[in-house]
Amino acid sequence: MDFSLIVSNILNPPILFFFLGMTAVFVKSDLEIPPPVPKLLSLYLLFAIGFKGGVELIKSGLNQEVILTLLAAMLMACFVPIYTFFILKWKLDTYDAAAIAATYGSISAVTFITASAFLTELGIQYDGYMVAALALMESPAIIVGLILVSIFTADEKREFAWSEVLQEAFLNSSVFLLVGSLLIGVLTGERGWHVLEPFTQGLFYGILTFFLLDMGLVAARRIKDLQKTGVFLILFAILIPILNAGIGLAIAKFIGMPQGNSLLFAVLCASASYIAVPAAMRMTVPEANPSLYVSTALAVTFPFNIIVGIPLYLYGINLFWR
DSSP states (O other), rough: OOOHHHHHHTTSSHHHHHHHHHHHTTTOOOOOOTHHHHHHHHHHHHHHHHHHHHHHHHHHOOHHHHHHHHHHHHHHHHHHHHHHHHHTTTSHHHHHHHHHHHHSOOOOOHHHHHHHHHHHHHHHOTTTTTHHHHHSSSSHHHHHHHHHHHOOOOOOHHHHHHHHHHHHHHSHHHHHHHHHHHHHHHHHHHHHHHHHHHHIIIIIHHHHHHHHHHHHHHHHHHHHHHHHHHHHHHHHHHHHHHHHHHHHHHHHHHOOOOOHHHHHHHHHHHOOOOOOOHHHHHHOTTSOOOOHHHIIIIIIHHIIIIIIIIHHHHHHHHHOOO
């Protein structure tokens, strides 16, 4: 593996600010970002990437390559929570296994955005329609996780408020804004892009960097929760993303995705949700322990992917796409 890619990735300003946030917690600095600010930054990132994806999607059109990519995204979003559920069942009860499986079946938009910045830094092209794949992979894992709970629990009195579940899965703020921005990008195309470019392009990396500073603060605060998860879940949070990325790359190679798209698809398969799925699980599966599915996704998988995973997956692409 080319370790210079890892070094180059670590020396990117967004990643360094992620470390700065973690360091602030470890040295007990009083650095703190007011709660409404990270929410605003995350909404901006979803808006910018969704809008850009819509513009790129209308430029590329809905051809065979796009359709196969979107089908592959939906396949992985349903497959990952099912197979990881049975792995987790070896050590955990049904509620915790289903919640963690749903977390790893969904995706992290910030990891996707960081991978996009990594590709841009290296001058590797990728298609904007990959944002549509991101949007499609966010919600199905929630539904699959709840179906697994209903099948494998003996509690006959348990009834899900499916209308609330579906609303949380498909109309939560992240999915709604991302899909809405994508559609507006499709409708306005190049003309809309030129109007909003100073906002959606010029500010993007600065806001991503500041957002990752906050993510570093949050991830470092969650590290102490790992004492509750044990070695099994820590290994799961590192090895399953690598396995999922490997499966994603095999699918990408099979359907002929170009290298940039393949990396983004692998990152989507390897990432885990720490916003949408935990919110849904807290509401619908209160028996599951949030410290297990939030801390593994946020304190282990997220930093692993943005520091080591992204260069590792690109190494695999460089190896097999020659």
